[in-house]
Amino acid sequence: MAISMPFFPLRNPFSRVLPPSCLQSRIRVRSGLVMRSSHGESVRENARIEGRESNGLELLYDGGYGTHSVIDYLDAATEMIRPDGGPPRWFCPVSCGRPMNGSPLLLFLPGMDGIGLGLILHHKALGKVFEVRCLHIPICDRTSFEGLLEFIEETVKLEHAASPNKPIYLVGDSFGGCLALSIAARNPSIDLLLILSNPARSFDKSCFRPWLPIVEAFPDQLHVMASYLLSFVVGDPIKMGMASVDSGLSPLETLDQLSRNLFSLVPRLVGGFADILPKETLTWKLGQLKSAASYANSHLHAVKAEVLVLASGKDNMLPSRHEAERLWNTLQNCKVRYFKDHGHALLLEDGIHLLSVIKGTNMYRRSRRYDSLSDYLPPTITELKVGNEKNRWFNLGTSPVMFSTLKDGKIVRSLAGIPNEGPVILVGYHMLMGLELAPLSEAFLREKNVLVRGIAHPIIFSEKAESPLQEMFPLDFTKLFGALPVSASNIYRLLSSRSFVLLYPGGAREALHWKVCPFISLGEEYMLFWPDQPEFVRMAAQFGATIVPFGAVGEDDMLQLVLDYNEQMSIPFMRDSIKESNKGITRLRTDVKGEIGNQDLHTPWIVPKIPGRLYYLFGKPIKTRERMEEMRDKEKANAVYLQIKTEIESMISYLKKKREEDPYRGILQRAIYHALCGSNHQVPTFEP
Structure with a gap:
C-alpha cells in the first residue's frame, strides 16, 4: 500500500518534504504538489547543494x-x-x-x-x-x-x-x-x-x-x-x-x-x-x-x-x-x-x-544521558560575537596583554610559543573570582583558532547553581565555551581527544582566596595553593601531552577584598548561609587536610577599583612525549610538578615587576590611546 507524503506546495519556500523516517504519519497529501516521487532524495539533494557535512561541526561555524x-x-x-x-x-x-x-x-x-x-x-x-x-x-x-x-x-x-x-x-x-x-x-x-x-x-x-x-x-x-x-x-x-x-x-x-x-x-x-x-x-x-x-x-x-x-x-x-x-x-x-x-x-x-x-544549559544530548564530550557542540561565530560584546567593557577597561615563550626562551607578545596542536595542558594561577578566564579563552580563539576546555568546579553544573529567574550570562557562557566538571575521567578523555585543557591545581581555594590577616586590606594575591599530588603531570605523560605553565597578574589593580571566608564565617547569619549553600555539593580533595582541602564555596565581598591591566605570560612548553618513561616514576613526576609551580611563581614575579615599565598601565592612558587609534587597535605595553 502506498504511503502518503505530507508536504507543502512549491509556492512556500520555507517548507519541504519530510524525510523518510516521518512517512508513517497518517496525513493526507495535498493536490498539486511537486517532488511526488522524490521521497528522501529531495532532502539529500538540498543538503548537497548547501554543502552541509553530516560528520560534525567546525569550531566557530556559522550558526545561521x-x-x-x-x-x-x-x-x-x-x-x-x-x-x-x-x-x-x-x-x-x-x-x-x-x-x-x-x-x-x-x-x-x-x-x-x-x-x-x-x-x-x-x-x-x-x-x-x-x-x-x-x-x-x-x-x-x-x-x-x-x-x-x-x-x-x-x-x-x-x-x-x-x-x-x-x-x-x-x-x-x-x-x-x-x-x-x-x-x-x-x-x-x-x-x-x-x-x-x-x-x-x-x-x-x-x-x-x-x-x-x-x-x-x-x-x-x-x-x-x-x-x-x-x-x-x-x-x-x-x-x-x-x-x-x-x-x-x-x-x-x-x-x-x-x-x-x-x-x-x-x-x-x-x-x-x-x-x-x-x-x-x-x-x-x-x-x-x-x-x-x-x-x-x-x-x-x-x-x-x-x-x-x-x-x-x-x-x-x-x-x-x-x-x-x-x-x-x-x-x-x-x-x-x-x-x-x-x-x-x-x-x-x-x-x-x-x-x-x-x-x-547542557540540555543538548543525543542519547538518554548527557555526555560532556560527545554531546558538546562547539561555539558558533555568533556566540563568540555575543561573548565579546558581553565582555566588551571589561576588555576595554583591562586591555589584556598576552606573552608567550618560544623554544629558544625568547618572550614575545603573542601566543606563538604555544603549540598549534594538542594534547596540551595549560596550568596556571587562578585569580580572584576567575577574572582571567574570559580574555584567555577569547585570545586562543582569536589567535590560534583553538578552543580551550576549562576544568571547572562541579557546582557550576549542578542544581545548586540554578535559580528561578536566572539569566544566561555568565555561567551558561562558561559551558558554551567548553567547561567541564573537574574529574580525572574528564581530563583523561580530553587528552585522549587531543584537546587543549585549562587546569588550575589551586582550585576554589585559590580562586576564592582570603586575606593574609583578618580586617586588613592585604590579601593572598598571587599565592599558589597547590596540593602535593602531581597527578596531572603523570596523566599528561601518559598521553604525551605538552604542559604549558602560565602566570597572570592584574587582580590587585581591579578588586579590593573586603570580607573573606574567615570574616564571613565569624558573622552568624553569613556562616549559616555558607553552610546551607554548601550542603549536598560535590566535595573535592576530601583526602587533603588543612586549608588546601578547604573547598567551601562562598562569595567574597569585593570592591572594584579603577581598572588596571591584565598581563599573561605563558612559559616554555614542557614536552612529556620525550619523557614518558621517566614520568612514570612518582618522584621524577613530582620534581616536574614542583618545577612547574616554581616557574609560575617566577612568571608572576616577572609580570609584577615589568608592568611598572608599561606606559599604558593606567586606564587614562589607555582611554586616550583608544580615542586616538580606535578600540580595535592593540594597546602597546612594555618590551619583554
Missing part, C-alpha cells in the same frame, strides 16, 4: 542567525494561511537543511497563530543539530485540544518506537507550551525534553481572559482594530525589527536600518494578525487556549521530563515571570532562563539564540 526576519515570517504565513481543507500536519523547513548524523528529533508546537513558523529565526541554527519538524494548524481547522494531543502523541510514540535510545525535544511556544506539558504528563516513560517559551499555563491571569465574551460580540468591522492592539501586545516591534539588522554597523547605520525595517514591518504586522487570526479563528483559539491551560495545570504533577522555561520580563500577554517561578518550584527537573527586556513573542525577537540557550 540573521538569515531570516519577522518579515519573512509574515510572507510565508500569507502563503500558508490559504484555506486548503487539510487537517493539522508536520512540515520540515527547507532552511533547516540536513542535520549531522545521530541528531535528535525536535518537534515545534506553535502558539495561537498555529502557522508553525515561530522558529523561523532559528531554523538554520537548529537544523544543523536537530531533525526539525513544525506543527501547522490551518486557520480553518477546528480540531479540539484533545484531538491535537492525540495527533502529537501518535508522532511521539512512533518516533520513540523507532529510536528508543534517542530523546525527543518538544519546543512549545505559548499555547504550544501547554501542549508540550500535556504530552509529557501523558507519556512519563518516554525520554522527552521540553523547552517552553512563555507557556500559557496562566491563561486565567492573562489579559486575554476577559476577551472571550468581548471577541464573540465584536462586529467584524472592529476586528482589525482588535488585531492592531493584539500585534503590539504579542511582541516588541523594535526587537522584532532588530532581528534582521546587520551586526557590526555604526550606531547611525543601525538606526537607519532599524527605521527601514520598522517602516515595512509594523503595517505588515498589524495586517498579518488580522489575516492569521480572523474573528472566528480567534474566538476558537481563545476557547482552545482555555482548555489547554486547564488540562496542563491539572496534569502538571505527572510531568517527569526535563524542562527548560524561557520567560520574558516584558510579556504583556501573560504573567510569564511568575509562571516561570511556579514551574521551577513545582516540576522535579526544571531550569529557567529569564529575558527581562523581551516580550511575549520571545522566539521572534532580536538577541534570542535558542540553540545557544539549549547548549548553555
